[in-house]
């Protein structure tokens with residue numbers, strides 16, 4: 257089967273620092289991929305490149321077999337390539353219900369109507385509430401985002417992404433900053449994502465990586481060191497050396 | 506505000522539909538406010554001219570609120586559209602068409618068209634760059650009006666503006682009676698429009714742009730078209746406000762394009778509270794009355810107390826007077842009754858923008 261998301265020879269440098277070197281990955285539909293690597297390996301940069309928030313110096317990005325390298329981030333999202341942020345990037349003074357409804361209205365292209373109240377769009381509100389409820393945010397959906405505990409803000413990151421109806425979901429450290437005891441909700445949410453959605457997630461906690469991912473990509477110094485099943489990765493001496501042994505010794 | 510346990514938290518409606526519907530519903534204070542705008546007819550008939558100035562300023566402030574308070578687009582040159590509308594209305598009348606309502610529409614369309622053209626530039630920039638661009642644009646237009654004295658009358662002002670009676674019935678009188686209700690009705694009509702707009706999906710997207718333009722892109726939303734649209738609408742409204750000034754005073758001076766006017770309206774909006782719909786209205790009332798009063802007491806230094814007021818408000822009431830009052834009431838009652846009033850302008854806070 258042809259991959260849903262593919263990169264070919266992606267290159268990116270910040271000045272003299274090469275943060276992406278000849279990155280070629282291919283994600284088959286419905287697979288749960290983990291992207292791991294030490295701090296500064298270029299994982300977030302790769303997501304920025306794939307979603308169009310950064311322009312590559314060279315290389316191609318293909319979604320469903322189409323070259324999307326020249327498209328802007330908005331257009332890529334509309335085609336189903338969606339991300340979340342390592343550092344919360346939310347709408348602090350909107351409540352979750354408004355934020356997710358906003359996303360749905362934009363998706364359905366009703367966001368340009370200004371003569372009808374949002375409350376008239378009952379289907380959009382129902383869908384928004386449904387998404388929030390599935391992520392256990394139902395009870396707090398009318399509280400301002402900035403007042404929510406951090407863990408719930410992390411869930412809202414995912415809720416916003418889901419409201420765009422993604423084909424490929426790129427999760428940048430979804431549990432970053434959430435204490436381990438409290439991260440279970442987040443990973444339940446990720447496990448129960450629809451199998452139609454292809455997921456690539458960055459995560460530093462190896463136990464979670466091995467539990468959730470069916471395949472793992474290891475990045476070091478802007479390049480891909482290795483790609484394989486969890487068993488292959490954990491058995492590889494190079495991975496042990498640069499990643500498991502090094503950064504998390 | 507400290508995070509509270511969900512079980513003991515404020516009993517705001519958490520059911521999604523009632524919550525969304527509640528935002529649209531008219532509140533008692535709003536009825537009271539609009540009824541109170543009729544008071545000048547009864548209690549201060551000598552001040553109707555001032556009252557109509559306030560209504561015009563309130564409309565102008567409301568238009569700035571749409572772009573600044575809701576979409577987060579800073580402007581230091583909003584008088585450009587006010588002045589453009591004022592001159593358009595004046596010229597239409599001078600050239601022989603003194604019918605007020607169509608004059609208003611023409612002036613609004615002229616300013617709206619200017620705003621539409623300008624919006625393509627506006628949508629590309631943010632923050633400091635926007636301040637400089639709008640400032641420069643305002644100054645440019647002022648100088649253009651000044652040098653095109655054949656058309657605008659230059660520093661002498663536009664002469665020969667003569668308005669026909671409103672609807673062919675109500676002449677603009679010396680006491681400002683017609684002027685006030687005319688300005689008030691125009692304000693109310695545009696207020697209703699603005700109120701509808703901010704509660705729509707479009708209004709929600711504007712708030713999204715204000716809150717986090719980066720995230721807007723990441724949810725597949727293009728901000729550009731939204732910004733161009735609201736900027737055009739706001740320019741239209743500002744033009745109408747300028748036109749009402751022309752029509753009710755039957756003269757246009759260069760002052761309509763002055764930088765001072767752009768700065769004043771910003772002050773008014775911050776005083777009242779940006780992003781709150783009523784902020785500009787309350788701000789206009791307080792500012793205009795204070796100015797009238799202070800300039801009577803001390804004509805030379807009347808900006809001094811205004812300056813003190815502005816600093817005090819920004820320091821102690823970062824959400825403006827309206828935000829402050831809303832917070833006070835909520836605190837006293839221990840409930841978030843006025844949560845709808847307290848969506849604060851993030852550009853007044855630090856660290857909320859990337």
Ligand SMILES: Nc1ncnc2c1ncn2[C@@H]1O[C@H](COP(=O)(O)OP(=O)(O)OP(=O)(O)O)[C@@H](O)[C@H]1O
Pocket residue numbers: 270273275293294295296297298299300301302342
């Ligand atoms: N806009 C930028 N300009 C210059 N350098 C950058 C920029 N963004 C990232 N970098 C650098 O590129 C390298 C890769 O950063 P990136 O954020 O992709 O790492 P990461 O793998 O996501 O790390 P972490 O695990 O800490 O999130 C880092 O050295 C970082 O300092």
Ligand SMILES: [Mg+2]
Pocket residue numbers: 299300301342428
């Ligand atoms: Mg990162």
